[in-house]
Amino acid sequence: MADSFSIFKSSKYTFDGKKPYENVIHLLYRHWFVLFGKILALAILLVMPVALYLNLGSYVYGLTNIFWFLYSIYLLIWWHSLFYILTMYLLDTWIVTDHRIIDSEQHGFFHRMVAELNISRIQDISVIVSSPIATFLDYGNLEIQTAGTEPKFVFKQIPHPNKVKDEIMRAHNEYMSQHRDNIEIHEKQFAGI
16 A cells, blocks of 8 residues: 555656666655754744743643643644655655656645656756755755756756756766667657658
8 A cells, every 4th residue: 555655666766657678866855954953843833832832831820721722733743744744855856767757746645647758859958056954965956957948847946956957967868879769760750851
């Protein structure tokens, strides 16, 4: 049953829809620091009500039962938030193979968007690192501009974006050199020559 919720089947190099001739180059998640920041904020939110109660103990003496009841409801919401953050972190994935790029983004518990890009359609790749912390920890966004009207593929807050960019460009160049004849024939047919 757990397999039905994941696009990965037996290992991180095997996923649902993988073609037999494809080799996985990268399986990417957001950088761990992004998750760490959200978990740290949740940890602070976990202890704040108890700290507030202990500091106001003499003023709320008769409200102990009400406090623990409300705190129990608060904990249910807190656990839901933690589960949501972990689920979104683990299900937002980017898969780079030697033939295509797959962007699987989870938008809520029951809404997943999967987009696919043939590696031959890559026009330009840019890396955006937008803060000193991101520079120090080496994470950022990677944007892939495609040929045609498709929107940019954006890998959000991934680790080592420059290294990933170089490996995607290398895979793109290898793919283009191996399939140059097929691409030229297709372009001539498309142009009507």
